[in-house]
Amino acid sequence: MNGVILIIAGFVGEIVVAILGIVNMFLSRGFDSGFKRHLLLMAAGVICTGMIIAGAIWAGIDIYNWVISHVH
Amino acid sequence: MNAQIIETIEQISGCVFMGAFLSTAVAFLFMEGLEDQMRNHPVVNFLILGWLFGSGIVAVPALAVLAFNSAFLYPTYYHVMDNGRWITLVGALLIIVMILASLDRALVNLKHKNLGVRIHEPLGLGWILVGLAVLAQGLSALSGVNLLSRIYFSGQFLAVVGIIFTCTAIASAFSRNDYNNRPTAWKSDKKPLGLMWIVLGLSVILIGVSVQIG
Numbered sequence: 325m326n327g328v329i330l331i332i333a334g335f336v337g338e339i340v341v342a343i344l345g346i347v348n349m350f351l352s353r354g355f356d357s358g359f360k361r362h363l364l365l366m367a368a369g370v371i372c373t374g375m376i377i378a379g380a381i382w383a384g385i386d387i388y389n390w391v392i393s394h395v396h
Numbered sequence: 397m398n399a400q401i402i403e404t405i406e407q408i409s410g411c412v413f414m415g416a417f418l419s420t421a422v423a424f425l426f427m428e429g430l431e432d433q434m435r436n437h438p439v440v441n442f443l444i445l446g447w448l449f450g451s452g453i454v455a456v457p458a459l460a461v462l463a464f465n466s467a468f469l470y471p472t473y474y475h476v477m478d479n480g481r482w483i484t485l486v487g488a489l490l491i492i493v494m495i496l497a498s499l500d501r502a503l504v505n506l507k508h509k510n511l512g513v514r515i516h517e518p519l520g521l522g523w524i525l526v527g528l529a530v531l532a533q534g535l536s537a538l539s540g541v542n543l544l545s546r547i548y549f550s551g552q553f554l555a556v557v558g559i560i561f562t563c564t565a566i567a568s569a570f571s572r573n574d575y576n577n578r579p580t581a582w583k584s585d586k587k588p589l590g591l592m593w594i595v596l597g598l599s600v601i602l603i604g605v606s607v608q609i610g
Contacts, residue, residue, distance in 0.1 A: 327408070328408060328411060331408070331411050331412060331415055332411070334415055334419075335411075335414070335415045335418060338415070338418050338419050338422050339418070341422060342421075342422045345422070345426055362426070363439060363440070363443070365426070366426050366440070366443040366444070366447070367443060369419070369422055369423065369426065369443075369447055370443055370446050370447045370450065372419065373416075373419045373423075373446075373447055373450040373451050374450060376412060376415040376416060376419060376451075376454060377450055377453065377454050379412070379415075380408070380412045380454050380458070383408045383412075384408075387401065387404060387405060387408070390401065391401060394401075
């Protein structure tokens with residue numbers, strides 16, 4: 325169940341990052357203005373993807389343990 | 397395995413796939429939003445590559461589990477998806493994101509007086525098509541029409557998504573570079589990205605075809 329929560333948190337995080345990214349793109353133009361924020365948001369997006377991956381692995385382990393405990 | 401555990405696996409796989417799908421769309425949004433001189437920044441390349449590779453790594457196994465379950469096991473996943481809310485939300489979000497990204501790109505082009513249509517434009521169009529397909533699936537499920545659901549179950553939907561992925565990846569890989577007018581696939585730092593998307597697209601087509609046959 326913790327894995328699923330992590331996946332949903334990653335999902336919500338991606339939506340927030342997307343909204344902030346769109347706002348940043350419309351507010352800033354040029355190489356200097358907004359580029360650091362863009363990079364930070366991209367890093368946040370990568371972290372959210374990492375949360376989805378971690379959640380998937382966690383949920384997979386939980387399911388594996390559940391199956392093993394019910395088979396034996 | 398009993399139905400309960402299969403249902404749990406399917407729900408989690410669906411959740412992971414949707415997350416990875418959304419993640420990919422957001423990564424494309426950020427890539428589209430970058431101005432040309434920023435695209436070759438090493439940090440940008442590293443982040444985009446990590447982002448797309450990460451989402452691809454979870455999307456393909458999740459999709460494979462869903463396709464395997466629908467073909468060989470008890471397809472309870474579709475009962476969860478059949479209410480259509482999740483998939484409609486994702487489809488609507490994809491379309492909004494891609495239209496905004498395309499608008500943003502068009503504004504940049506207008507600003508630089510670059511009105512010519514470039515080959516990599518189908519990338520955004522492909523994602524709008526994927527979004528429309530997901531939205532249509534969600535709406536049809538919401539309205540109780542099962543025609544699109546049947547297409548989706550039969551693997552044709554996956555095959556279509558795979559074809560769009562592959563076509564957009566190839567179009568992207570062979571789009572012209574803004575600096576030396578050579579295809580970006582010739583640049584060493586772009587090769588893994590294009591190759592990964594072509595492989596991802598082909599694997600989705602294979603899954604779709606195998607579900608169709610299975």
